[in-house]
Amino acid sequence: MPFTKIIGSGSALPENVVSNDVLAQQLAEKGIETSDEWIVTRTGIKQRYIADSHIKTSDLATQAAQNAIKEAGIQVEDIDLIIVATSTPDHIFPSTACIVQSKIGNKGAAAFDVQAVCSGFVYALTTADSYIRAGNAKCALVIGAETFSHIIDWQDRSTCVLFGDGAGAFIVKASDEPGILSTQLNADGSLHTILHAEGTICHGKVQGDPFLRMDGQAVFKKAVVSLEQSALEVCKKANIASTDIDWMVPHQANVRIIQSLARKLNIDENKVVITVDHHANTSAASVPLAFDVARKDGRIKSGDKVLLQGVGGGFTWGSVLVQM
Structure with missing residues:
Protein backbone atom coordinates (compact mmCIF):
# COMPACT_ATOMS: atom_id res chain seq x y z
CA MET A 1 0.00 0.00 0.00
CA ASP A 176 7.07 4.37 -1.41
CA GLU A 177 8.46 6.96 1.01
CA PRO A 178 6.52 7.94 4.16
CA GLY A 179 4.11 10.83 3.63
CA ILE A 180 0.70 11.07 5.30
CA LEU A 181 1.13 8.95 8.43
CA SER A 182 -2.38 9.11 9.86
CA THR A 183 -5.66 10.99 9.65
CA GLN A 184 -8.63 11.62 11.92
CA LEU A 185 -12.00 13.15 10.97
CA ASN A 186 -14.97 13.89 13.23
CA ALA A 187 -18.25 15.79 13.30
CA ASP A 188 -21.10 16.57 15.70
CA GLY A 189 -24.15 17.67 13.76
CA SER A 190 -26.04 18.53 16.93
CA LEU A 191 -23.87 21.68 17.08
CA HIS A 192 -24.72 22.88 13.57
CA THR A 193 -26.29 26.09 14.89
CA ILE A 194 -23.13 27.56 16.47
CA LEU A 195 -21.59 28.36 13.08
CA HIS A 196 -23.77 28.44 10.00
CA ALA A 197 -25.05 30.24 6.92
CA GLU A 198 -28.65 29.17 6.51
CA GLY A 199 -29.62 30.83 3.24
CA THR A 200 -30.91 28.70 0.37
CA ILE A 201 -32.04 29.40 -3.18
CA CYS A 202 -35.58 28.46 -4.18
CA HIS A 203 -37.17 29.42 -7.51
CA GLY A 204 -34.38 31.91 -8.17
CA LYS A 205 -34.72 33.75 -4.85
CA VAL A 206 -32.66 33.61 -1.66
CA GLN A 207 -34.63 32.07 1.17
CA GLY A 208 -33.63 32.79 4.78
CA ASP A 209 -30.51 34.51 6.08
CA PRO A 210 -27.69 34.31 3.50
CA PHE A 211 -24.95 35.51 5.84
CA LEU A 212 -22.52 33.70 8.10
CA ARG A 213 -23.57 33.64 11.76
CA MET A 214 -21.50 32.44 14.69
CA ASP A 215 -21.67 31.89 18.43
CA GLY A 216 -18.05 32.84 19.08
CA GLN A 217 -17.78 31.59 22.66
CA ALA A 218 -19.31 28.21 21.84
CA VAL A 219 -17.03 27.78 18.83
CA PHE A 220 -13.95 28.71 20.89
CA LYS A 221 -14.68 26.16 23.63
CA LYS A 222 -15.55 23.34 21.25
CA ALA A 223 -12.60 24.06 18.96
CA VAL A 224 -9.94 23.78 21.66
CA VAL A 225 -11.35 20.57 23.16
CA SER A 226 -11.96 18.91 19.78
CA LEU A 227 -8.59 19.78 18.27
CA GLU A 228 -6.69 18.59 21.35
CA GLN A 229 -8.48 15.24 21.26
CA SER A 230 -8.01 14.91 17.51
CA ALA A 231 -4.29 15.67 17.72
CA LEU A 232 -3.76 13.05 20.41
CA GLU A 233 -5.70 10.46 18.42
CA VAL A 234 -3.84 11.07 15.16
CA CYS A 235 -0.51 10.88 17.00
CA LYS A 236 -1.58 7.62 18.65
CA LYS A 237 -2.43 6.15 15.25
CA ALA A 238 1.06 7.06 14.03
CA ASN A 239 2.67 5.82 17.25
CA ILE A 240 4.31 9.13 18.11
CA ALA A 241 3.98 11.65 20.94
CA SER A 242 2.69 15.16 20.38
CA THR A 243 6.11 16.44 21.46
CA ASP A 244 7.60 14.63 18.41
CA ILE A 245 5.77 17.04 16.10
CA ASP A 246 8.15 19.44 14.36
CA TRP A 247 5.45 21.87 13.15
CA MET A 248 1.79 22.39 13.94
CA VAL A 249 -0.27 24.08 11.23
CA PRO A 250 -3.71 24.65 12.78
CA HIS A 251 -6.76 26.31 11.31
CA GLN A 252 -6.10 30.05 11.40
CA ALA A 253 -9.22 31.36 13.13
CA ASN A 254 -8.06 33.03 16.32
CA VAL A 255 -4.59 33.29 17.83
CA ARG A 256 -5.97 32.59 21.31
CA ILE A 257 -7.39 29.24 20.16
CA ILE A 258 -4.03 28.37 18.58
CA GLN A 259 -2.02 29.33 21.68
CA SER A 260 -4.37 27.46 24.01
CA LEU A 261 -4.14 24.34 21.86
CA ALA A 262 -0.33 24.46 21.75
CA ARG A 263 -0.17 24.67 25.54
CA LYS A 264 -2.51 21.71 25.98
CA LEU A 265 -0.45 19.60 23.57
CA ASN A 266 2.83 20.73 25.15
CA ILE A 267 4.05 22.01 21.78
CA ASP A 268 6.44 24.97 21.85
CA GLU A 269 4.79 28.03 20.29
CA ASN A 270 7.92 28.44 18.16
CA LYS A 271 6.84 25.25 16.40
CA VAL A 272 3.38 26.62 15.58
CA VAL A 273 2.76 28.24 12.20
CA ILE A 274 0.62 31.36 12.64
CA THR A 275 -0.60 33.42 9.68
CA VAL A 276 -3.97 34.56 11.06
CA ASP A 277 -2.43 37.99 11.67
CA HIS A 278 -1.93 38.50 7.93
CA HIS A 279 -4.65 36.34 6.36
CA ALA A 280 -7.44 36.39 8.98
CA ASN A 281 -9.76 33.35 8.87
CA THR A 282 -9.87 32.04 5.30
CA SER A 283 -11.90 28.95 6.24
CA ALA A 284 -10.92 25.93 4.08
CA ALA A 285 -7.99 27.88 2.62
CA SER A 286 -6.33 28.66 5.96
CA VAL A 287 -4.36 25.44 6.50
CA PRO A 288 -2.83 25.14 3.01
CA LEU A 289 -2.13 28.89 2.96
CA ALA A 290 -0.26 28.71 6.28
CA PHE A 291 1.54 25.54 5.24
CA ASP A 292 2.69 27.11 1.96
CA VAL A 293 4.04 30.17 3.77
CA ALA A 294 6.07 28.01 6.18
CA ARG A 295 7.31 25.73 3.41
CA LYS A 296 8.37 28.62 1.19
CA ASP A 297 10.23 30.45 3.97
CA GLY A 298 12.15 27.31 4.89
CA ARG A 299 10.62 26.45 8.23
CA ILE A 300 8.99 23.20 7.07
CA LYS A 301 11.71 20.96 5.68
CA SER A 302 12.12 17.45 4.31
CA GLY A 303 11.75 14.86 7.07
CA ASP A 304 9.72 17.10 9.37
CA LYS A 305 6.58 15.75 11.02
CA VAL A 306 3.77 18.26 10.47
CA LEU A 307 0.35 18.28 12.11
CA LEU A 308 -2.40 19.87 10.00
CA GLN A 309 -5.71 20.61 11.75
CA GLY A 310 -9.07 22.05 10.82
CA VAL A 311 -12.20 22.90 12.78
CA GLY A 312 -15.40 24.51 11.57
CA GLY A 313 -19.12 24.57 11.01
CA GLY A 314 -21.04 21.36 11.04
CA PHE A 315 -19.61 21.06 13.68
CA THR A 316 -16.56 19.42 12.04
CA TRP A 317 -12.93 18.87 12.96
CA GLY A 318 -9.99 16.73 11.98
CA SER A 319 -6.24 16.21 11.74
CA VAL A 320 -3.68 14.96 9.24
CA LEU A 321 -0.19 13.98 10.38
CA VAL A 322 2.41 14.23 7.61
CA GLN A 323 6.05 13.37 7.29
CA MET A 324 7.64 15.63 4.71
Whole structure:
Protein backbone atom coordinates (compact mmCIF):
# COMPACT_ATOMS: atom_id res chain seq x y z
CA MET A 1 0.00 0.00 0.00
CA PRO A 2 1.58 3.31 -1.07
CA PHE A 3 2.03 6.41 1.04
CA THR A 4 0.59 9.78 0.02
CA LYS A 5 3.46 12.24 -0.37
CA ILE A 6 3.15 16.03 -0.62
CA ILE A 7 5.35 17.01 -3.58
CA GLY A 8 4.21 20.60 -4.12
CA SER A 9 2.19 23.42 -2.62
CA GLY A 10 0.93 26.77 -3.80
CA SER A 11 -1.26 29.64 -2.67
CA ALA A 12 -3.13 32.67 -3.95
CA LEU A 13 -4.48 35.85 -2.36
CA PRO A 14 -6.58 38.71 -3.73
CA GLU A 15 -4.80 41.99 -4.46
CA ASN A 16 -6.85 44.03 -1.99
CA VAL A 17 -5.21 44.14 1.46
CA VAL A 18 -7.44 45.62 4.18
CA SER A 19 -5.77 46.58 7.45
CA ASN A 20 -7.68 46.82 10.72
CA ASP A 21 -7.45 50.61 10.62
CA VAL A 22 -8.93 50.75 7.12
CA LEU A 23 -11.65 48.28 8.05
CA ALA A 24 -12.49 50.26 11.19
CA GLN A 25 -12.85 53.39 9.10
CA GLN A 26 -15.11 51.61 6.60
CA LEU A 27 -17.28 50.22 9.39
CA ALA A 28 -17.46 53.60 11.14
CA GLU A 29 -19.12 54.96 8.00
CA LYS A 30 -21.85 52.36 8.60
CA GLY A 31 -22.19 53.28 12.27
CA ILE A 32 -20.23 50.27 13.58
CA GLU A 33 -17.49 50.92 16.12
CA THR A 34 -14.27 48.88 16.22
CA SER A 35 -10.52 49.49 16.24
CA ASP A 36 -7.21 47.85 15.48
CA GLU A 37 -6.62 47.34 19.23
CA TRP A 38 -10.05 45.70 19.71
CA ILE A 39 -9.52 43.27 16.83
CA VAL A 40 -5.90 42.37 17.61
CA THR A 41 -6.55 41.84 21.32
CA ARG A 42 -9.41 39.41 20.69
CA THR A 43 -8.22 37.61 17.56
CA GLY A 44 -4.61 38.42 16.66
CA ILE A 45 -5.76 39.58 13.22
CA LYS A 46 -4.00 42.66 11.80
CA GLN A 47 -5.17 42.54 8.19
CA ARG A 48 -7.01 40.41 5.65
CA TYR A 49 -7.23 40.04 1.86
CA ILE A 50 -10.63 40.83 0.34
CA ALA A 51 -11.61 39.77 -3.18
CA ASP A 52 -13.38 42.19 -5.49
CA SER A 53 -16.98 41.25 -6.26
CA HIS A 54 -16.07 39.86 -9.71
CA ILE A 55 -13.42 37.48 -8.31
CA LYS A 56 -14.72 33.93 -7.90
CA THR A 57 -13.49 31.14 -5.69
CA SER A 58 -12.35 29.20 -8.78
CA ASP A 59 -10.12 32.13 -9.79
CA LEU A 60 -8.14 31.94 -6.55
CA ALA A 61 -8.23 28.13 -6.57
CA THR A 62 -6.85 28.00 -10.10
CA GLN A 63 -3.98 30.35 -9.29
CA ALA A 64 -3.04 28.32 -6.20
CA ALA A 65 -3.29 25.09 -8.21
CA GLN A 66 -1.02 26.40 -10.97
CA ASN A 67 1.57 27.48 -8.40
CA ALA A 68 1.48 24.04 -6.76
CA ILE A 69 1.73 22.25 -10.11
CA LYS A 70 4.76 24.35 -11.06
CA GLU A 71 6.53 23.65 -7.77
CA ALA A 72 5.78 19.91 -7.98
CA GLY A 73 7.28 19.78 -11.48
CA ILE A 74 4.47 17.68 -12.91
CA GLN A 75 2.33 17.96 -16.01
CA VAL A 76 -1.35 18.85 -15.75
CA GLU A 77 -2.16 15.54 -17.45
CA ASP A 78 -0.51 13.65 -14.56
CA ILE A 79 -3.35 14.66 -12.22
CA ASP A 80 -6.06 12.01 -11.94
CA LEU A 81 -8.01 13.44 -8.97
CA ILE A 82 -9.07 17.01 -8.16
CA ILE A 83 -10.76 17.90 -4.87
CA VAL A 84 -11.74 21.44 -3.91
CA ALA A 85 -12.73 22.19 -0.33
CA THR A 86 -14.97 25.26 -0.23
CA SER A 87 -18.11 26.69 1.36
CA THR A 88 -18.27 29.49 -1.20
CA PRO A 89 -18.48 27.68 -4.56
CA ASP A 90 -18.87 29.54 -7.84
CA HIS A 91 -22.23 27.90 -8.52
CA ILE A 92 -24.74 25.49 -7.04
CA PHE A 93 -23.35 23.18 -9.71
CA PRO A 94 -21.16 22.26 -11.49
CA SER A 95 -18.58 21.82 -8.77
CA THR A 96 -15.81 24.36 -8.39
CA ALA A 97 -13.41 21.44 -8.88
CA CYS A 98 -14.75 20.90 -12.40
CA ILE A 99 -14.35 24.60 -13.17
CA VAL A 100 -10.76 24.53 -11.90
CA GLN A 101 -10.14 21.40 -13.96
CA SER A 102 -11.21 23.28 -17.08
CA LYS A 103 -9.11 26.34 -16.23
CA ILE A 104 -5.89 24.37 -15.70
CA GLY A 105 -6.46 22.32 -18.86
CA ASN A 106 -6.92 18.87 -17.33
CA LYS A 107 -9.35 16.34 -18.81
CA GLY A 108 -10.36 13.00 -17.40
CA ALA A 109 -9.44 13.35 -13.73
CA ALA A 110 -12.19 12.74 -11.19
CA ALA A 111 -13.25 16.14 -9.83
CA PHE A 112 -15.56 17.08 -6.98
CA ASP A 113 -16.02 19.50 -4.07
CA VAL A 114 -15.92 18.82 -0.33
CA GLN A 115 -17.94 21.01 2.04
CA ALA A 116 -16.85 20.88 5.67
CA VAL A 117 -16.37 24.64 6.14
CA CYS A 118 -13.11 25.43 7.95
CA SER A 119 -12.28 21.71 8.26
CA GLY A 120 -12.73 21.33 4.52
CA PHE A 121 -9.09 21.07 3.50
CA VAL A 122 -8.32 18.43 6.13
CA TYR A 123 -11.38 16.47 4.95
CA ALA A 124 -10.30 16.84 1.30
CA LEU A 125 -6.70 15.80 1.99
CA THR A 126 -7.89 12.76 3.95
CA THR A 127 -10.14 11.82 1.04
CA ALA A 128 -7.27 12.11 -1.44
CA ASP A 129 -5.10 9.97 0.85
CA SER A 130 -7.79 7.28 0.89
CA TYR A 131 -8.00 7.29 -2.91
CA ILE A 132 -4.22 6.99 -3.30
CA ARG A 133 -3.74 4.34 -0.63
CA ALA A 134 -6.53 2.27 -2.19
CA GLY A 135 -4.89 2.51 -5.61
CA ASN A 136 -7.74 4.55 -7.12
CA ALA A 137 -5.56 7.60 -7.83
CA LYS A 138 -1.85 8.25 -8.32
CA CYS A 139 -1.59 12.03 -8.34
CA ALA A 140 -4.12 14.39 -6.73
CA LEU A 141 -4.64 18.14 -6.67
CA VAL A 142 -6.19 19.14 -3.34
CA ILE A 143 -7.34 22.74 -2.91
CA GLY A 144 -8.87 24.84 -0.15
CA ALA A 145 -10.37 28.04 -1.54
CA GLU A 146 -12.82 30.63 -0.26
CA THR A 147 -14.34 34.02 -0.96
CA PHE A 148 -15.94 34.36 2.45
CA SER A 149 -16.21 38.13 2.08
CA HIS A 150 -19.11 37.43 -0.28
CA ILE A 151 -21.20 35.90 2.53
CA ILE A 152 -20.21 38.25 5.36
CA ASP A 153 -22.71 40.62 6.94
CA TRP A 154 -20.69 43.83 7.10
CA GLN A 155 -23.12 45.15 9.71
CA ASP A 156 -22.19 42.34 12.13
CA ARG A 157 -19.03 43.31 14.02
CA SER A 158 -18.77 39.90 15.66
CA THR A 159 -18.03 38.23 12.30
CA CYS A 160 -17.04 40.82 9.69
CA VAL A 161 -13.64 41.52 11.29
CA LEU A 162 -12.68 37.84 11.34
CA PHE A 163 -12.64 36.60 7.76
CA GLY A 164 -10.64 36.97 4.58
CA ASP A 165 -10.33 35.38 1.14
CA GLY A 166 -7.66 33.14 -0.36
CA ALA A 167 -6.69 29.71 -1.65
CA GLY A 168 -4.05 27.07 -1.00
CA ALA A 169 -3.27 23.86 -2.88
CA PHE A 170 -1.28 20.64 -2.52
CA ILE A 171 -0.07 18.19 -5.13
CA VAL A 172 0.05 14.76 -3.50
CA LYS A 173 1.34 11.62 -5.16
CA ALA A 174 1.63 7.90 -4.47
CA SER A 175 5.06 7.14 -3.06
CA ASP A 176 7.07 4.37 -1.41
CA GLU A 177 8.46 6.96 1.01
CA PRO A 178 6.52 7.94 4.16
CA GLY A 179 4.11 10.83 3.63
CA ILE A 180 0.70 11.07 5.30
CA LEU A 181 1.13 8.95 8.43
CA SER A 182 -2.38 9.11 9.86
CA THR A 183 -5.66 10.99 9.65
CA GLN A 184 -8.63 11.62 11.92
CA LEU A 185 -12.00 13.15 10.97
CA ASN A 186 -14.97 13.89 13.23
CA ALA A 187 -18.25 15.79 13.30
CA ASP A 188 -21.10 16.57 15.70
CA GLY A 189 -24.15 17.67 13.76
CA SER A 190 -26.04 18.53 16.93
CA LEU A 191 -23.87 21.68 17.08
CA HIS A 192 -24.72 22.88 13.57
CA THR A 193 -26.29 26.09 14.89
CA ILE A 194 -23.13 27.56 16.47
CA LEU A 195 -21.59 28.36 13.08
CA HIS A 196 -23.77 28.44 10.00
CA ALA A 197 -25.05 30.24 6.92
CA GLU A 198 -28.65 29.17 6.51
CA GLY A 199 -29.62 30.83 3.24
CA THR A 200 -30.91 28.70 0.37
CA ILE A 201 -32.04 29.40 -3.18
CA CYS A 202 -35.58 28.46 -4.18
CA HIS A 203 -37.17 29.42 -7.51
CA GLY A 204 -34.38 31.91 -8.17
CA LYS A 205 -34.72 33.75 -4.85
CA VAL A 206 -32.66 33.61 -1.66
CA GLN A 207 -34.63 32.07 1.17
CA GLY A 208 -33.63 32.79 4.78
CA ASP A 209 -30.51 34.51 6.08
CA PRO A 210 -27.69 34.31 3.50
CA PHE A 211 -24.95 35.51 5.84
CA LEU A 212 -22.52 33.70 8.10
CA ARG A 213 -23.57 33.64 11.76
CA MET A 214 -21.50 32.44 14.69
CA ASP A 215 -21.67 31.89 18.43
CA GLY A 216 -18.05 32.84 19.08
CA GLN A 217 -17.78 31.59 22.66
CA ALA A 218 -19.31 28.21 21.84
CA VAL A 219 -17.03 27.78 18.83
CA PHE A 220 -13.95 28.71 20.89
CA LYS A 221 -14.68 26.16 23.63
CA LYS A 222 -15.55 23.34 21.25
CA ALA A 223 -12.60 24.06 18.96
CA VAL A 224 -9.94 23.78 21.66
CA VAL A 225 -11.35 20.57 23.16
CA SER A 226 -11.96 18.91 19.78
CA LEU A 227 -8.59 19.78 18.27
CA GLU A 228 -6.69 18.59 21.35
CA GLN A 229 -8.48 15.24 21.26
CA SER A 230 -8.01 14.91 17.51
CA ALA A 231 -4.29 15.67 17.72
CA LEU A 232 -3.76 13.05 20.41
CA GLU A 233 -5.70 10.46 18.42
CA VAL A 234 -3.84 11.07 15.16
CA CYS A 235 -0.51 10.88 17.00
CA LYS A 236 -1.58 7.62 18.65
CA LYS A 237 -2.43 6.15 15.25
CA ALA A 238 1.06 7.06 14.03
CA ASN A 239 2.67 5.82 17.25
CA ILE A 240 4.31 9.13 18.11
CA ALA A 241 3.98 11.65 20.94
CA SER A 242 2.69 15.16 20.38
CA THR A 243 6.11 16.44 21.46
CA ASP A 244 7.60 14.63 18.41
CA ILE A 245 5.77 17.04 16.10
CA ASP A 246 8.15 19.44 14.36
CA TRP A 247 5.45 21.87 13.15
CA MET A 248 1.79 22.39 13.94
CA VAL A 249 -0.27 24.08 11.23
CA PRO A 250 -3.71 24.65 12.78
CA HIS A 251 -6.76 26.31 11.31
CA GLN A 252 -6.10 30.05 11.40
CA ALA A 253 -9.22 31.36 13.13
CA ASN A 254 -8.06 33.03 16.32
CA VAL A 255 -4.59 33.29 17.83
CA ARG A 256 -5.97 32.59 21.31
CA ILE A 257 -7.39 29.24 20.16
CA ILE A 258 -4.03 28.37 18.58
CA GLN A 259 -2.02 29.33 21.68
CA SER A 260 -4.37 27.46 24.01
CA LEU A 261 -4.14 24.34 21.86
CA ALA A 262 -0.33 24.46 21.75
CA ARG A 263 -0.17 24.67 25.54
CA LYS A 264 -2.51 21.71 25.98
CA LEU A 265 -0.45 19.60 23.57
CA ASN A 266 2.83 20.73 25.15
CA ILE A 267 4.05 22.01 21.78
CA ASP A 268 6.44 24.97 21.85
CA GLU A 269 4.79 28.03 20.29
CA ASN A 270 7.92 28.44 18.16
CA LYS A 271 6.84 25.25 16.40
CA VAL A 272 3.38 26.62 15.58
CA VAL A 273 2.76 28.24 12.20
CA ILE A 274 0.62 31.36 12.64
CA THR A 275 -0.60 33.42 9.68
CA VAL A 276 -3.97 34.56 11.06
CA ASP A 277 -2.43 37.99 11.67
CA HIS A 278 -1.93 38.50 7.93
CA HIS A 279 -4.65 36.34 6.36
CA ALA A 280 -7.44 36.39 8.98
CA ASN A 281 -9.76 33.35 8.87
CA THR A 282 -9.87 32.04 5.30
CA SER A 283 -11.90 28.95 6.24
CA ALA A 284 -10.92 25.93 4.08
CA ALA A 285 -7.99 27.88 2.62
CA SER A 286 -6.33 28.66 5.96
CA VAL A 287 -4.36 25.44 6.50
CA PRO A 288 -2.83 25.14 3.01
CA LEU A 289 -2.13 28.89 2.96
CA ALA A 290 -0.26 28.71 6.28
CA PHE A 291 1.54 25.54 5.24
CA ASP A 292 2.69 27.11 1.96
CA VAL A 293 4.04 30.17 3.77
CA ALA A 294 6.07 28.01 6.18
CA ARG A 295 7.31 25.73 3.41
CA LYS A 296 8.37 28.62 1.19
CA ASP A 297 10.23 30.45 3.97
CA GLY A 298 12.15 27.31 4.89
CA ARG A 299 10.62 26.45 8.23
CA ILE A 300 8.99 23.20 7.07
CA LYS A 301 11.71 20.96 5.68
CA SER A 302 12.12 17.45 4.31
CA GLY A 303 11.75 14.86 7.07
CA ASP A 304 9.72 17.10 9.37
CA LYS A 305 6.58 15.75 11.02
CA VAL A 306 3.77 18.26 10.47
CA LEU A 307 0.35 18.28 12.11
CA LEU A 308 -2.40 19.87 10.00
CA GLN A 309 -5.71 20.61 11.75
CA GLY A 310 -9.07 22.05 10.82
CA VAL A 311 -12.20 22.90 12.78
CA GLY A 312 -15.40 24.51 11.57
CA GLY A 313 -19.12 24.57 11.01
CA GLY A 314 -21.04 21.36 11.04
CA PHE A 315 -19.61 21.06 13.68
CA THR A 316 -16.56 19.42 12.04
CA TRP A 317 -12.93 18.87 12.96
CA GLY A 318 -9.99 16.73 11.98
CA SER A 319 -6.24 16.21 11.74
CA VAL A 320 -3.68 14.96 9.24
CA LEU A 321 -0.19 13.98 10.38
CA VAL A 322 2.41 14.23 7.61
CA GLN A 323 6.05 13.37 7.29
CA MET A 324 7.64 15.63 4.71
